[in-house]
Amino acid sequence: MSAKKLDFSSRGWGRVCLLSVLGTLGCIAVAFAIDSYSFETGMWRWGSDPWNNFFIPLVLGPPIFGFLLSRQRALAIAHHRLMIVASTDGLTSCLTRSAFTTLVDAYLEKVAAEENRREGALLVIDVDNFKNINDSFGHDRGDEALKVIANTIKGAVREIDLVGRLGGEEFSVFLPGLDSDRTAAVAERIRAAINAAEFVPDGQRCALSVSVGGATFERSASFAQLYKHADLRLYAAKRNGRNRVEIARAAGLDGSAGPVMH
Structure with a gap:
């Protein structure tokens, strides 16, 4: 059985099937309870035709529950797609500035709440x-x-890294879990890959x-704070001739910065 069939989220068919079965069983239980209880004697007994309490809910329950729950699933899928559209830049399919900053801050808050040491970096990339x-x-x-x-x-x-378009020709990348050396390597890889990219407008x-x-x-x-430090290094890269990488260490909440790496 595929993972998709086992999806019990609000957008999965697994949830529709499971709740349809549970709903039908609930209807059968209610039908037996109503038919078997005598309000005159206050006692439980089998009804005149107890099989109807089983077959009628079994025939009517699955299609009714299936229809209602499938409609709910369709609404959940539509809502999920709207959320993706709202958080994604229409031109580049990167995260919007608001979605990007929200996700980065959420990660940083989690890091601040943990005792163990975590590393990471923020890159700001501007087209020359x-x-x-x-x-x-x-x-x-x-x-x-x-x-x-x-x-x-x-x-x-990497797949876990976040890529956002901050506006115009400015992009940003959040790299959780990377130290300074690996951050510099990733930044240089991005710079070199863009410099080698094929862009031939009008055959030129x-x-x-x-x-x-x-x-x-x-x-x-x-x-x-990270954006402030990264933006300062971006301007340094521009001043020093463009098409280059400049990285600094943001020491923490005090706003200090470490040595610059080229």
Whole structure:
């Protein structure tokens, strides 16, 4: 039996089948109870035709419960899809800024509540000279470039990492559980992959590049604090020539930062 058939969530058929069976059994029990109890004598007894108490609910119960529960399942699926649409950027299929920040802060709050040491990092990625792409090829081609960049970023990170579009040509990646060295390696992999990505608007190859700023953490932090440090490193990458990675260590809630890595 496949995992999908065993799905007992509000969107799964397993829940519909299970509740239909339980509902039908409940109806059979109620039918026997009503038919078997005598209000005149206050005693229980078998009714005149007890098999009807079994067959009628058995025939009517499953289709009625199945219909009602399948409608409930359809509503749950529709709600789930709406939540995905509301939290996903329509152009790049990355998380929206609000969804991204909410998930990152939720993770960081969990880390702060635990005693054991946790590591991670936040990367802020900005497309270099994006205005030139729009001016040279048009905004439609600019949108295509953003899609290429978003897909390249998602292909360079793990499934557990979060990728969000913060706005315009700025993206962000949250890397839970990575130390400074591995964060630097991931950031460089993203930069190199985008630089090598194929983007040929109107038959003319256009090189893409990004600047990456990052902030790593070991204990307590918030999205706002990590973003502040990462954004400062992003501006440093821009000042130092673009198409490069700059990462600092955000020590924690005191707002201090560690040494910069190139």
